[in-house]
Amino acid sequence: MSQISAELVKRLRQRTGAGVLDCRNALLETGGDEDKAIEIIQKKGLAKMVKKAGAIAAEGMVFSYVHPGNRLGVLVEVNCETDFSARNEEFRSFVEQVAMQIASMSPEYVSREEIPEAAINDKRALFHAQVQEEEGKRGKKRPEQVVEKIVAGKLEKWLTNACLVEQPSVIEEEKTIKQITDQLSVKIGEKIAIRRFVRFELGEGLEKKRGNLADEVASTLAE
Numbered sequence: 589m590s591q592i593s594a595e596l597v598k599r600l601r602q603r604t605g606a607g608v609l610d611c612r613n614a615l616l617e618t619g620g621d622e623d624k625a626i627e628i629i630q631k632k633g634l635a636k637m638v639k640k641a642g643a644i645a646a647e648g649m650v651f652s653y654v655h656p657g658n659r660l661g662v663l664v665e666v667n668c669e670t671d672f673s674a675r676n677e678e679f680r681s682f683v684e685q686v687a688m689q690i691a692s693m694s695p696e697y698v699s700r701e702e703i704p705e706a707a708i709n710d711k712r713a714l715f716h717a718q719v720q721e722e723e724g725k726r727g728k729k730r731p732e733q734v735v736e737k738i739v740a741g742k743l744e745k746w747l748t749n750a751c752l753v754e755q756p757s758v759i760e761e762e763k764t765i766k767q768i769t770d771q772l773s774v775k776i777g778e779k780i781a782i783r784r785f786v787r788f789e790l791g792e793g794l795e796k797k798r799g800n801l802a803d804e805v806a807s808t809l810a811e
Contacts, residue, residue, distance in 0.1 A: 652687070662787050666783065669779055696751075
């Protein structure tokens with residue numbers, strides 16, 4: 589397809605936020621295939637974002653979410669590079685999505701980089717103990733290399749669940765929070781970073797019977 593219609597370019601711009609020339613070139617490269625053009629734009633955009641990895645993202649917003657019933661609340665800080673982008677509706681919607689993710693999935697950290705080595709070692713020791721206990725019940729000991737593989741698998745699963753950016757989104761289930769963050773970074777052309785969060789659950793740590801609020805939040809999102 590040598591001719592790319594203005595309507596097709598406009599539609600691609602609306603879907604990606606990329607410039608007219610970038611959209612037209614991507615469509616020409618893919619023969620007018622819109623989905624493949626989006627992939628090209630995203631790849632090129634991510635490459636640009638890698639170069640901006642050292643950029644300072646000091647603007648943004650602090651957002652609070654309180655679940656109906658006032659028994660669960662989240663406070664999260666998400667940064668971008670400019671105040672202009674912080675006022676962008678898509679950025680604000682993303683921040684709200686992140687807060688809902690924290691409320692629903694209860695992550696412990698933003699990413700692996702901030703997990704203390706001691707915490708990882710403690711988990712590894714716990715998983716070793718679990719495997720040994722299981723072996724005791726079965727009355728059969730596994731080879732050490734098998735044990736290490738099982739422990740590594742358990743540790744990897746814990747890391748994925750514990751880190752916010754690695755969790756599958758409760759809203760866009762086919763994507764992780766990191767993928768959604770990267771896509772928005774490409775679209776607005778700025779570095780976006782989830783800096784920190786805190787999650788409060790009423791009665792947390794106290795000996796009392798209470799429902800699973802995380803399940804309640806997930807149920808609310810599904811409605």
